[in-house]
Amino acid sequence: MLFTGTNQHVPNASPRTLCQIHAPQDEQVKILGADITLQGSQPASTPILLQWVTQATAGNATSLTPQKNDRGSTEAVKSKLFKEFTAEPTTGVVLWQGYLHQQGSWPWVPRFKVLVNGGERVGLVWNSGTFVPVSFTIYFEE
C-alpha cells in the first residue's frame, strides 16, 4: 500500500524531528522518497542540515495522519506517523544527510527504497538554529 505524510511547520529547536515513521511490528515499511522545501528569504544564509536517522524512542509529538494513495482500498495504513515534536527521540545512526538552502527545494529520491524494519522508528531531523517554514511530503510503501 502506498501512502504519503505531509506537513508544514516552523521548527523551534535544534535538533528538531520534523517527522517520524514507526513501522508496524513484523512489517517492513519502505521510504520511496521525499520532497522537502524551505521558505526562508535570506540569499546569503548558510544552508540547513537535514538528516534521516534511526530513532530508538518515540519522543513527544503529534500524530500525523497518513494518506492512502488508493482511497478506494479498505485496508488501513498500519504505520504510525508523527510531527511537530516537543521532545526529541533518541537518535541512532545517520542514514542520509544533506544541506538545503533556506530558499531551496529538494526532491529526495534515494537510489533504493530505504527500509524501516518492523517495529523500527526513522525520523527526518532539522539541525540548525535558524528557523524557517519547512514543508515536507514523504512517500511510503508498506
Next chain:
Amino acid sequence: MQRVEFMLVRSRTPKSNPETLFQLVAAANHRVTILGADISLQGNTPANAPVVFQWFIQTDAGVFGTDPTTLTPQKNDRGYDEAIQTTFNAYDGESGGPPATPDATEPTGTTKIAEFSIHEQGIFPWTPRFSFVVKGGERVGFKYARATFVPVSVTLYCTE
C-alpha cells in the same frame, strides 16, 4: 545472490585542494556498484564559483587522515546479519598547525571517471545513468577540488 544495499554518510570541511573526501575499497573478488550520491554544501556566499567534484580510480591507499581514518557504511536492511565487505578510507589535509602539516597523503590516481560542479549553497543528486562498477580489489576516490573550503556532506548509495 542477494545484494546488500548500503549507504555511506561523509561530512567534512576540506582543508586541502584537492582532497579525497573518501576512498571506496572493494573487497577482493567482490564487486561493488555505486548507484549514486547526494552531495550538498554549506557555504554562504552566493557570488562564489561552484566547487568541482571528481571521481578517480586510485591505485593505492595513500596515508589515511585522522578525521577519522575509516568510515562506517550503514546497511539498508539493518536486520541482515552479513557484514558489508566494502571498506572506506578517509583523508584530511589538516594538522594541529599553523603552520599546516598535512597528516594525510592523497592516494595516487589520474584516471577520472566523472566530474561535476556544485554551488556552495547547493545540493546535487548525482545519478549516473548506469551503475558504476568497482571491481574486486579496486579503489575509487571522491575528491573536492577548490581552494575555498566549505562544509560538504555526501550520502553515497551502493550495493555489493
